[in-house]
Amino acid sequence: MRGATRRCRATGAAVALALLGGALPGQAGVPADAREFLERQRDLAGAGPSWEANLARFNLAYPCGAMAEAREALDALSRLAPADPTARYYRLELNSHDAGLLEQSRAGAARFLAAQAAVESDPETEVLRRWLVAQVERLDHGLSIEQLRRSEVAASSIRARWLPLGAAGVLALAAWAAARWRPRAAAPGAS
Amino acid sequence: MSALLAAALAGFAALSLEILGVRWLAPWFGATSLVWSNQIGVVLLALAAGAAWGGRLARRSPAPWRIAARLLAAAGLLLGLGILLLPRFCTWLLPPALHLDEAAGIALGGSLGAALLFFAPPVLLLAMVAPLLVEIRAAARGAGRAAGEISAAGTLGSLLGVFASTYLAVPLLGTRLTLALLAAALVAAGAILAARPRHSSLALLPLLPLLGDDPARLANLPRLDGHESIVLAVRESPLQRLRVVELRASGAAAGGERWLQMNEGLDSYQSRWLPGSAWPGGYYDLFALAPLYAGLELGDGACEFWSLGHAAGSALGPVAAVLGERPWQAVGVELDAAALELGQRWLPLAPGLAERTELRVGDARLLLRGAPPDLDFVLLDAYAAQFEIPAHLATVEFFQEVAGHLRPGGVLAVNLGTSSRAGTRGGPVGAIVAGLREAFGDHVRLHEVPFSRNVVVFARHQAPLPGLDELWAAMPAGVPRFVGGACLSGQVFEGEALPAGLPYCDDRNPVAIEQAREWLGAGR
Numbered sequence: 001m002r003g004a005t006r007r008c009r010a011t012g013a014a015v016a017l018a019l020l021g022g023a024l025p026g027q028a029g030v031p032a033d034a035r036e037f038l039e040r041q042r043d044l045a046g047a048g049p050s051w052e053a054n055l056a057r058f059n060l061a062y063p064c065g066a067m068a069e070a071r072e073a074l075d076a077l078s079r080l081a082p083a084d085p086t087a088r089y090y091r092l093e094l095n096s097h098d099a100g101l102l103e104q105s106r107a108g109a110a111r112f113l114a115a116q117a118a119v120e121s122d123p124e125t126e127v128l129r130r131w132l133v134a135q136v137e138r139l140d141h142g143l144s145i146e147q148l149r150r151s152e153v154a155a156s157s158i159r160a161r162w163l164p165l166g167a168a169g170v171l172a173l174a175a176w177a178a179a180r181w182r183p184r185a186a187a188p189g190a191s
Numbered sequence: 192m193s194a195l196l197a198a199a200l201a202g203f204a205a206l207s208l209e210i211l212g213v214r215w216l217a218p219w220f221g222a223t224s225l226v227w228s229n230q231i232g233v234v235l236l237a238l239a240a241g242a243a244w245g246g247r248l249a250r251r252s253p254a255p256w257r258i259a260a261r262l263l264a265a266a267g268l269l270l271g272l273g274i275l276l277l278p279r280f281c282t283w284l285l286p287p288a289l290h291l292d293e294a295a296g297i298a299l300g301g302s303l304g305a306a307l308l309f310f311a312p313p314v315l316l317l318a319m320v321a322p323l324l325v326e327i328r329a330a331a332r333g334a335g336r337a338a339g340e341i342s343a344a345g346t347l348g349s350l351l352g353v354f355a356s357t358y359l360a361v362p363l364l365g366t367r368l369t370l371a372l373l374a375a376a377l378v379a380a381g382a383i384l385a386a387r388p389r390h391s392s393l394a395l396l397p398l399l400p401l402l403g404d405d406p407a408r409l410a411n412l413p414r415l416d417g418h419e420s421i422v423l424a425v426r427e428s429p430l431q432r433l434r435v436v437e438l439r440a441s442g443a444a445a446g447g448e449r450w451l452q453m454n455e456g457l458d459s460y461q462s463r464w465l466p467g468s469a470w471p472g473g474y475y476d477l478f479a480l481a482p483l484y485a486g487l488e489l490g491d492g493a494c495e496f497w498s499l500g501h502a503a504g505s506a507l508g509p510v511a512a513v514l515g516e517r518p519w520q521a522v523g524v525e526l527d528a529a530a531l532e533l534g535q536r537w538l539p540l541a542p543g544l545a546e547r548t549e550l551r552v553g554d555a556r557l558l559l560r561g562a563p564p565d566l567d568f569v570l571l572d573a574y575a576a577q578f579e580i581p582a583h584l585a586t587v588e589f590f591q592e593v594a595g596h597l598r599p600g601g602v603l604a605v606n607l608g609t610s611s612r613a614g615t616r617g618g619p620v621g622a623i624v625a626g627l628r629e630a631f632g633d634h635v636r637l638h639e640v641p642f643s644r645n646v647v648v649f650a651r652h653q654a655p656l657p658g659l660d661e662l663w664a665a666m667p668a669g670v671p672r673f674v675g676g677a678c679l680s681g682q683v684f685e686g687e688a689l690p691a692g693l694p695y696c697d698d699r700n701p702v703a704i705e706q707a708r709e710w711l712g713a714g715r
Binding site for chain 2: 031033034038068097162170179
């Protein structure tokens with residue numbers, strides 16, 4: 001319980017920053033450039049296996065596209081607190097980049113939103129909860145658009161697969177009709 | 192004589208359609224080897240069927256000359272109808288916001304279907320003409336001589352059709368106008384040969400689609416949330432169709448990033464330009480690591496490098512930013528002069544960069560042979576038909592040639608587009624990496640580009656690549672943070688972790704088929 005409160009404070013304190021800057025909870029500002037990113041990465045390497053350290057690792061790596069590092073940090077967060085909503089939201093966020101996990105991500109988002117709707121949070125965690133719900137709703141909206149796009153692509157793929165056969169059929173039909181045509185005799189004087 | 196001219200016209204039109212067909216399909220389906228194979232296959236099939244059918248018709252036709260004239264005119268009218276309908280057909284088939292890595296399968300079936308529906312019928316009619324003309328001529332000259340003369344005239348017409356359409360008509364007039372004029376010419380010729388000059392007015396019909404805007408201009412425009420895509424320029428070169436697109440924030444009057452796109456466009460670009468920034472983003476930014484790997488952050492001597500597949504020179508900004516005050520000279524090699532021209536006009540380099548870059552037009556491998564033997568690094572970003580890696584730029588022998596032009600410690604940086612992340616583990620990427628290892632030894636390292644399906648591979652000549660710690664320490668200020676993200680161990684592969692494969696050689700090079708297989712697989 002004490003761990004949960006500490007986690008909540010760690011993320012909750014950062015939510016204020018996140019709400020102000022639109023950043024992720026736990027994020028000490030996005031690094032200005034690669035050098036700053038790498039310096040902070042080096043500092044974090046020896047930070048230990050705590051929730052806070054891994055939260056910071058994730059929030060440094062993910063916005064900079066270091067997906068393997070972000071996934072490693074997230075796995076550590078999930079091990080430390082498997083049911084923690086922040087870690088679950090991050091998992092959804094990370095998986096949303098994987099085209100093969102679209103269905104899974106949408107289902108996960110639906111489960112997340114259903115679970116959060118049933119949560120009775122105290123004032124201390126309410127800000128974080130609301131922020132997470134808003135993020136997952138945004139994510140789910142994006143995923144639904146992507147799912148629609150994919151279904152259009154799939155329909156187009158099916159059309160394209162059968163199209164040559166259909167075209168060949170149309171041509172065969174035209175050829176059959178043309179083969180029945182007999183040219184008329186030449187008009188007198190025509191060369 | 193009229194028969195020979197008619198045979199030449201039919202041959203000219205048939206082979207022009209083979210070339211123009213691919214160019215006309217390219218804005219929607221691309222001009223990959225798959226599309227070419229479809230078009231050539233369909234045209235050959237139509238030629239064979241038309242010749243056989245024409246032969247049968249010649250035997251039983253009481254007026255072969257009139258039939259031949261009508262066939263020419265009908266081919267022209269069908270072609271005109273195709274010009275009108277093809278864009279609608281493509282719009283129906285292709286979904287909006289299609290990604291390049293999803294498009295290969297759709298392009299394969301779509302281009303085959305389009306070739307069958309829109310190009311096979313007119314080519315078939317044109318191929319029917321020759322046997323009829325032989326029949327006419329055989330009465331006076333004998334079958335053998337007549338067949339030989341008609342065949343020769345048709346082949347010469349075909350020859351003219353191939354070269355005139357590629358080198359003259361398409362660059363000067365554009366594909367659509369060329370097709371429409373060809374269709375009109377066929378209709379007019381048919382009317383004249385049939386001794387019905389009044390019917391020549393029908394030749395105006397194929398020109399009617401020209402009254403509207405060119406639908407190919409807006410084909411497969413990139414779609415970005417909150418942005419609209421504005422086409423700034425379109426050019427048809429002898430090699431490909433090029434387009435400059437500006438992604439303008441919705442409601443903004445001007446400004447925004449610009450992409451130089453080839454053929455089918457979609458969500459990909461051959462060059463990218465951000466107003467007021469040296470860093471175009473994506474894999475271009477990772478080219479900034481080339482001077483760092485070559486140890487150029489130390490010292491202040493002049494630096495010289497070549498950029499192969501230069502296009503608008505998007506790779507120069509990141510490299511120049513890392514080189515800072517250090518003097519440098521570059522040679523940019525590009526196969527398509529039109530890409531250079533569009534780049535200079537619409538994606539201009541930052542002040543100071545263009546002056547230090549000599550542009551050369553030609554094949555990268557051929558021109559590199561004239562490079563000095565002590566280059567500091569070489570950037571390789573050469574693609575044909577959007578995503579096809581040119582076979583001769585993917586072999587061990589080519590990489591050995593590059594190594595021969597690098598000073599000890601010099602670096603080759605290669606951008607490789609893959610169909611997906613899975614592509615980084617084998618297939619063409621594995622074979623190319625294996626080729627690099629054969630030419631450069633174990634001094635090869637692959638970086639995955641964040642949020643992208645590309646990888647950038649670095650190979651160092653006669654020296655080990657600096658460790659990641661050294662790379663981190665050498666990183667100058669101002670490099671985008673994504674480049675840092677690409678330098679973490681999870682994004683970097685070397686040694687046994689590199690994708691493996693059988694290297695391509697000049698003599699044994701299945702890159703085209705392996706790449707086609709990979710991209711077709713990705714679309715499923």
